[in-house]
Amino acid sequence: MSSAGQNVKTVRKRRGLTQRELADASGVSLSTIRKLEQGDREGARLETLRKLAIALQVPTMRLVGAPREDGTSPQTSDRWAAVKSALERPPWASGVEDELPTVTGVHSALQEALPLFTGDRLTQLSVLLPSLLRDADALGPQGRTVRMRLLQLSGWLMVQTRQFPAAETALERALDHAADGLDKAATISVICWLRLRQGRLDEAFALAVGWADEIEPRMSRATPAELSTWGWLLVRASAAAIRNGQSTEADDALKLAMAAAVAMGREHAPENDFLRMFGPTTVKLKAAENASVTDRPDMVLRMAQRIPMAGLRPTSNNRNRHFLDVADAHAKMGQHADAFEKLEQIKADSPEWLPNQRYARDILSKLIKSRRTLTTDMRAMADAVGLPL
Missing domain, CATH: 1.25.40 (Serine Threonine Protein Phosphatase 5, Tetratricopeptide repeat)
Known part of the structure; x- marks a missing residue:
């Protein structure tokens, strides 16, 4: 089947039309449409494709060219434009009557916004985040902790919505503000996920394994936060390995992750941080994901x-x-x-x-x-x- 024929068939099916209905709507003969879709014709005249495109309510070039590559839509990119701008840290400016943001106020606003992150309320987040990010930037050194948390969440959200350059910016800034190794490792886990989505499997594996080795806790006295962070790095390592054809390494990493999960005892989010939710069910879900990948x-x-x-x-x-x-x-x-x-x-x-x-x-x-x-x-x-x- 020619590229044009495949495109006509794909769009016709999406529009819910039969070949005869498309012929009636476009004025193109039924035999021409059949031959085009079956590949009996190498292509069609531009005028024929234009008539079909009008009936199918798409641009003519949608039928002429090859199918578009799958990727982030312009609408999605536009939605996050203000967030991406805020992540670049433009100067914060207050009006004459504006009060300067406070650590307490920004922290409260972030807590109120958490259900939007956990509930994937993307439209509301795209409106809320720009001002929240700018307020956090205006706090200065005393706002380091809340700023790190907001940047970490924003980076996670940008990975989720495939805004990868913005994710890099947010997560690198989060690392700069991390108070200790555990905070850094939790951010590194999100960076590993970013690398996985970018297809940079060797980097994701090396980063996850390196940091897992760095923070490996003593199981007998490990805190939930330590177990969760270590376990997630191992999960990331397993995900990278299985996608890279390294099944032994993937299995080994997942076994260690399960050991951390068993030590946790149940699904638990340390410090009420949903990004660190971890436990036996999480590891089982990831084992099923590995089976899907293979x-x-x-x-x-x-x-x-x-x-x-x-x-x-x-x-x-x-x-x-x-x-x-x-x-x-x-x-x-x-x-x-x-x-x-x-x-x-x-x-x-x-x-x-x-x-x-x-x-x-x-x-x-x-x-x-x-x-x-x-x-x-x-x-x-x-x-x-x-x-x-």
């Missing part, structure tokens, strides 16, 4: 049945990431209805989280390719996850 869908589904999910928040990124693994496993096993049901569950629980997940778009693409026509729900899901037309 293309063992049957094992993913078996492991999923044994993972206790009741205590995890509906908007937990660990939980949602696991559900994507389960959806992908169902899709690979030909259980398309079950796969789509998992996507629907994530969409209902975390509607602002899902569009930032390239993984979700990949899964839905598999489901769509298996069908001649799309249901209304499938078209809605395609729009929700930002599947390119």
Whole structure:
């Protein structure tokens, strides 16, 4: 099939049209559309594609060119423009009647904003964060702790939404403000996640292993914060290794992470920091993720049945990431209805989280390719996850 033919077919299915309906709407003959989509024609005249594009409500070049690369949409980049500007630390300026921010005030504002982070309330965060970041910068040396925490959260959010240069800025600044090795290691864990999402696997592995060795606690007297931070670095090391074809190293790191989790005893967030939530369930979720990465869908589904999910928040990124693994496993096993049901569950629980997940778009693409026509729900899901037309 030609590139144009594939593009016409993809967009037609997204619009919920049959070939005959597209022919009627565009004025292009049914036989031409069939031959184009079946690859019996090398291409089509620009005028023909223009007529099809008008009927499909897309630019003509969407049909002419190759499908767009999957990536962050311009809308997503625009949403975070003010946050990215604030992270660059422009001078803080107050009006004549403005009161200077205080450590207590900024700390209180950050505490009030935490549910927005844990609940993936991205629209509200994009509005709130610029002023909060500038207020934190205006605190001076006495605001070091609250500033570090805000920058760490902002970096995590930028990784989540694939704003990678902004994430680098936020996390490097967070490291500069870290009060001790444990704070630095917690930030390094987020940097490792950034490297994973960037595909820089060797760097992620080396960074995670190096810092895990640096902070390895004595198990007999380790605090929850030490166990959690060490465990997360090991989880990051395992994730990097499994993606880099180093299965032995991945298994070894995950075994050590489970030892930390067992010492924790349960899922726990030290100092009420949701980024450090860690325990046996977290490690089991990551073991299932490793099975997914190595293309063992049957094992993913078996492991999923044994993972206790009741205590995890509906908007937990660990939980949602696991559900994507389960959806992908169902899709690979030909259980398309079950796969789509998992996507629907994530969409209902975390509607602002899902569009930032390239993984979700990949899964839905598999489901769509298996069908001649799309249901209304499938078209809605395609729009929700930002599947390119």
